[in-house]
Amino acid sequence: MNRADGRRFRVDRELKEMAKVFRMPFGTRLLYLYLPALFGHARGAEGTAQQDGGDTEPEVREGDR
Amino acid sequence: MTIELEKVSKALHGKPVLQDLTLDFSTDTCYAVTGAKGSGKTTLLRILMGLDTPDSGRVRLLGDYKYSWLTCGAVFQRDALIENLSGVRNISVIRKLTSDKAAREELVKLLAPDRAELPVYKLSRAERRAVCIVRALSVPADLLAMDEPFEGMTDKERAAAFSYIMDHKGSTPLVIAGRERYAELAVFKSIPL
Secondary structure: OOEEOOEEOOOOHHHHHHHHHOOOOHHHHHHHHHHHHHOOOOOOHHHHHHOOOOOOOOOOOHHHO | OEEEEEEEEEEEOOEEEEEEEEEEEEOOOEEEEEOOOOOOHHHHHHHHHOOOOOOEEEEEEEOOOOOOOOOEEEEOOOOOOOOOOEHHHHHHOOOOOOOHHHHHHHHOOOOOHHHHOOEHHHOOHHHHHHHHHHHHHOOOOOEEEEEOOOOOOOHHHHHHHHHHHHHHOOOOOEEEEEOOOOHHHHHOEEEEO
16 A cells, blocks of 8 residues: 555655565564654655655565565 | 676667677776766766666676675765755764764764764765765775765875775775776876777
């Protein structure tokens, strides 16, 4: 789902790639990437530049585990 | 142990970037990938990191690797740092075994101690690259892939960063991609694209 409580959220593509390359555990991704993105706290450079206007993608998928 | 690229080709937006590229990356060897903008340096590193798949050809691991996939310590072209976390935290979050204290001890070798605790969005380009370099070297890896790691650094900063990389890389093959052919990379095996 890319919506929770009506909010749109996404994690920067670059941060997702970083998490993939470094094989960050799912719990760490959830804590530092997905949840902060949901509440608009943590962003990578991409998100800082263009705020929330871009596309939304499914973030937490079974394949991420 | 060797990482072998066999006749790898990749096109981006219909334009061929890599064509029938055959390369070997061996333990204890350093490689400098050089070329103009758009020559395929980043694409090559992304294929090695597993972020892109080649259109044809394959990447093979020859030897006694722990996993069937390649583990990489990476410096990304655009940093890929979590902007509101400090440099120390950006390093410690990627690996449970790395404490903040250990991350700080490493980071202050390249960064002023008072800068290490600032959110990375407050750091200069060179300082951000330093965080990326320390992060890449803080994980166990089969390959170190660094895309323009010295971008924005002065000669002195670059020399310190280069020295840090060489001291910490061990026997892991190192691939540094960049437009500029720095003097430090003269002893590296050259891969012109």
